[in-house]
Amino acid sequence: MPIELVFTVAVQGILTGLVYGLMALGLSVIFGVVRVVNFAHGEMMTIASYAAIVAFGAWNIDPLVAMVPIAVILFAVGYMLQAVLINPFINRPEHSQFILLAAVAIIMVNGLLMIFGPDARNVLVDYALDSIEIGPLLVDKVRVITAALALLIAAGLFAFFKLTRTGRAIRACADNYLGALVVGLNVKKLYALTFGIGSACVGAAGAMMTLLIDTTPNLGPAFTLQAFVIVIIGGLGSMPGALLGGVLIGLSEAMSGLFFAPSAKTMFGVGILILVLLFRPQGLLGRKI
């Protein structure tokens, strides 16, 4: 097998993995703080993708620009979802939360189907089919751009949680729920804020994703699962872990596709997940559970 091929595939895998990582980052932030598993995560991303498609179709706005207002809209959606629906469920058992979000997911997928129909939609910007030559490697331009943006957004998010007052307050909630209540933080509001931030991440990822893949209403569940796999590998609640998990999944799927049967490549992702759960259940970068 030519070595350039292996490198090209590896680079593409890593780049795609970073965008997956951004999507998973949203899930990880939400779980890390609110301790609720967002079973409607992929569906929220699909909503963002459709928003980007509409923006491009109606006003010819590049998804990389539309990303900003879409992230804001998704923030609002996430905030409301947490404030109205999920907050009353915080102390309910996991399976109750699961059903709640599964119901939300069902409504989202089929709502999109009602509005947009089942056809795959995409966004065709001028540079969609361009490639960049880096030495002997031929790399997809869109992937490079989206991966760079994903890293940038992730860095911004780290800074938010480390440097701002609100960010630190949210982390305090995550570390010690009771403690946060005792010192007088408005936990419910912070939860809603967190859910909003996680949703904004997925909003940005969804807008970017329109450049990489075609969108159908049914993508949601597959992405939810994908996000889970990534987050658990990286460590539920760990932000760098989500990115690492994304890269790892992107890379492993690319490599297994190259060396084994591509149709079986999701087995490798899930295989890694099973290994991680067994030998390091807190995830590669997660804190001990």
Added chain:
Amino acid sequence: MTTKITRRQFAAGTAASAALLAGSAPFNIVRAQPKALKIGSIHPRSGYQAQLGLACQRGIDIAPRVLKQLGMNAEVEIMSADTESNVDIARSRAEKLINDGAQVLIGAFDSGQSAAIAQVAEQKGVPYIVNVAAAPQITEQGYKFVFRNFPTAPMLVGDGLNLMKGVFEKSGITPKTAVFMHCNDTFGQSMAGAIKAMAPRFNLPFQIVETISYDPQAKDLSVEVAKAKATGAEMVMPVTRLNDAILIVREMIKQRWEPKIIMSPGAPGFYEGQFYKTLGKFSNGMITNVPWYNPRSSITQKLLDEFTKAYKNEMFELNVGFSFEAVMVAVDAFNRAKTANGKELADAIRQTKIENHVMAGGTLEFDAKGQNVNIRSVTLQNLDQRPKVVLPLEIAEDNLALPLQSWSKR
């Protein structure tokens, strides 16, 4: 659409389980001699196959109008049901349609769903015409009420490989190597199996250097295409659905891979409206060997006119054609049998002999197993951003253009 009274009674009856049991007795409908034939159309109109199920539904919905224009006595009532792309629901919807009085069923695009519906139809003695579904097993079960006006996977592959030789001859370009890429779903695997079994018998001039199968749910096929490109094959033979066909071509452009020929042995993808919309000028040049409407047939022209009138933004393709023909078969048999009694209607369908119809190939008729074996594939090439018949020459709309034009010179 359908008899409203039973529906309303039913809706009331299902309000509670007890009421469901008590309220259902009046539903044992006594089938009176009908004036209009009640056709149950059952397709995946939601779920992951929704776009194709809806295409089939369009063919059914416009059929009565077109048949009337053709002078057929086409008093039909179309009852529609949605399988939600799910086998269990397909089965219970089929039961429901028959209960509501459907006298013939048409469906279901997907092989699994069609197989489930076939069992119900056979049990109830209601004729079932499969419009689209390629798994050979459906007509291998010895059913008496099941008919299929669509080729099986081996038929598709046989025609597909035969036509390939014609393409090589006509263009003067004969590839020595090919890479076979297929979607690993029910259809893709049936096709791959048929190719593996049949290719040696066809004395093909090229060698399949690599077979690449990929997950039907794959969202990104860059690795698959990179792997295929590395083989340096002169021809790509894809068996795809729609989305993966778009993904493959897009990746080929990005990876600047320009094989001489891209030719599908008989799969959807390249000839679908969405493919042209999405890829624009890059959609030209791909070849598909597939059953198709005969552009020279007068019925096709009428159907095409009516279709364009009814659905401006949709493309007329084979799913529409086969679905229309299924209604045509049902109506034709009903007119001959003069009854909607299941057994007599099935006997009439078995004696179907329609010379002039929509899809390319010989007379529309069924063999002892209920399979139409006269369907013939044609070679379609994407030219001017739409599919055109290029072979066989008798019905060709345009000339074959090979080798594939370079991506960068478009």
Added chain:
Amino acid sequence: MISRLVDGVPRRALILLGLFLALLLVAPLLVDGYILSILILVLYFAYTGQAWNVMMGFAGQLSLGHSLYVGVAAYTAAALYVHFGIGPWAGVWLAILISVACGLFIGFLAFRFGISGVYFALLTIAFAEFTRVGFDHFDWVNGSGGFFLPVTQYSVNDPLNLRGAPVMFYYILLAITVLAFLFCRWLLTGRIGYYWLAIREEPEAAQTLGINVFRYKMIAVAISAGMTALSGVFFAFYYNNLFPEQIFSMSRSIELILGPIIGGIGSLFGPILGAVVLTVLAESVTEIMHALGYDIPGIKQVFYGLCLLVVIIYLPNGIWPPLRKRLGLGDHS
């Protein structure tokens, strides 16, 4: 033993249960083919929900991957029948065995390494997905091409080979469901039921009390997987075609557990009620939409989702617990 099953159950509950069973017994005489096929679906989901409930409702282990056991068992029995001519009643034992082995394997790995809660749930999804893709490539059962059982004319019912008309399937399924109901009642009223209760509510306390938590969790998984296997075998012979995409899919697992959750987790009658409510709801929504003339794909599922939301928000323990209180049936059904 029988006294243990009915001990503490109010007379009224027994009478109602008897009436309900009688209604189910005569139902096929009263209804037509369509309603019968719906009733079969109801029983199928009731039974499978009951099986799932052993793991979740009794022992507190959330599995979101039960489609794995359904699928593995369905394929085992179908392959034995197609390849070796071994009938379902013989094949079912191997199907159960393999299903239980899968369950024990997952359980062993998870419980040994202390995986629980959300993590356990995701592990079960992961295994089901892993198996789905594996079966896509399993040529012996025709991979993703789908595995078809030969279908013959339904002129005679052949219960020994599970070949026959829907009515036969209905009664077989009814019998299985009733047996499962009694079996679960027996489990719950026995020592093991109390151990599970302790493990579900207070795992640490259960451990300190000397209950072998690992062992009893494993038993729950084994029983649940074994019972689920039976519904897989039924599925294979009722539908006669199997596709990995369908049978192992995540949405299938979720479909299976909605019933017991809506009905009431941990209760005996909850899964049955949940299956009735959900199936009837799904069918009625379709019908009502149709009657109103709305033919928009997806509208039904949206409505279904809304109903789920309402139930989960306003009836956190499911429908059955408040209902049984109102009917005055005590707390043990």
